[in-house]
Amino acid sequence: MKFFxxxxxxxxxxxxxxxxxxxxxxxNPSLVAKEDKPFEEIISxxxxxxxxxxxxxVVSLEADGMVAEARELAKIAxxxxxxxxxxxxxxxxxxxxxxxxxxxxxxxxxxxxxxxLAAKAGASFVxxxxxxxxxxxxxxxxxxxxxxxxxxxxxxxxxxxVASIRSPQHVVDSALxxxxxxxxxxxxxxxxxxxxxxxxxxxxFLADWEKRTR
Ligand code: E4P
Numbered sequence: 001m002k003f004f005x006x007x008x009x010x011x012x013x014x015x016x017x018x019x020x021x022x023x024x025x026x027x028n029p030s031l032v033a034k035e036d037k038p039f040e041e042i043i044s045x046x047x048x049x050x051x052x053x054x055x056x057x058v059v060s061l062e063a064d065g066m067v068a069e070a071r072e073l074a075k076i077a078x079x080x081x082x083x084x085x086x087x088x089x090x091x092x093x094x095x096x097x098x099x100x101x102x103x104x105x106x107x108x109x110x111x112x113x114x115x116x117l118a119a120k121a122g123a124s125f126v127x128x129x130x131x132x133x134x135x136x137x138x139x140x141x142x143x144x145x146x147x148x149x150x151x152x153x154x155x156x157x158x159x160x161x162v163a164s165i166r167s168p169q170h171v172v173d174s175a176l177x178x179x180x181x182x183x184x185x186x187x188x189x190x191x192x193x194x195x196x197x198x199x200x201x202x203x204x205f206l207a208d209w210e211k212r213t214r
Contacts, residue, residue, distance in 0.1 A: 001175050004053070004161065004183035008032045008042050012186035014049055019189070024052035026127070026161065026183040028083065028107070029059060040076060047077035053125070055105045057083035063092035074102050081125060083107045086114045091121040098122030105161065115147040119156035127183070129164035130174075140164070145177040168192045 004024040005016045008031040016022040025046050035042050043056045054077070058069040066089065070082040081103040084090040094104045098121070105125035106118035110133060118126045128147060130140025147160055159180040165171060168191050171182045184192075 001179070002052075002181040003189070004055075004181055005189065006031070006163065006165070006183040006185050008035050008046070009186070010035075010042075010045050010049070013046055016186060016189055017049055021189050022050055022052070024054065024081075024181070024183075025050050026055040026083070026105070026163065028057050032057075040073075043073065043080070044076050047079055050079070052079060053081045053103065053105075054079050055081045055083045055107075055125070057085075057107065058093075061087070061089060063089045063096065066090065066093035067096050070097050070102055070104075071100075081105045083127075084123075086110075086118060091117055094118065094121040094123050098124075106158075107163070110143070112143065112146045112150060115143075115160075116150055119151060119154075119158040123158045125161050125181070126158045127161045127163040130162055130170055131164035131166040133164075134166070141170070141173045141177065144174055144179050148178045 002023040003021050004026050005013055005022050006026050008027040013025060032039055032042055046054050056073045058066045060066045060069055066084055073082055074080050083105045084093050086106050086108045097104050103124040105127055106123040107127045109115050109126055109128040115126050128143050133140035144162055161181040161183050162174040162179045163183050165182055165184050165188055171184060174182045
């Protein structure tokens with residue numbers, strides 16, 4: 001399973017890379033707005049430290065505007081993926097960009113129907129949001145499982161990025177149902193490494209080591 005890091009913060013990305021846990025990066029307008037640099041500079045800096053796919057999101061609401069933004073963003077680096085919202089205009093943009101060989105990530109996916117349309121349009125990646133579904137009382141992981149089945153049934157090549165991850169359990173559940181990728185906040189990457197019995201075991205080993213007589 002591939003791990004992407006869900007942040008626009010370069011320090012977090014560098015720390016994740018040092019851990020060997022960053023196969024790619026996803027950003028969105030809200031994450032970019034937290035950083036104190038121009039959008040293109042943020043994306044360019046990220047592409048200098050990550051070889052894998054780096055998603056940068058467009059903000060136009062019409063297909064032609066999305067495509068124009070995408071063409072500019074795609075010039076930043078070879079590993080840029082254009083994040084496109086799951087609306088009808090977005091599907092048109094995905095089809096046009098796919099024909100030009102520009103990779104896309106269809107975002108804000110909340111149903112199997114939307115995931116099916118995104119794959120048919122030729123999306124390279126599709127991002128269903130599990131945490132936001134859980135927030136409204138709809139089990140997010142059920143959606144991932146359904147999309148895995150649908151894509152397997154028809155051999156769609158779009159990779160499933162489980163997004164809006166809030167906990168280590170989201171990551172494990174995504175792996176269990178066979179999602180291709182989880183895009184994970186830095187905090188959750190660290191939580192994945194932790195277990196209280198590991199800490200307790202380390203404490204005991206070090207205490208015993210100090211007590212040794214030779
Ligand atoms: C996905 O690519 C999005 O950036 C992200 O996962 C959204 O997560 P949130 O629901 O925590 O904002």
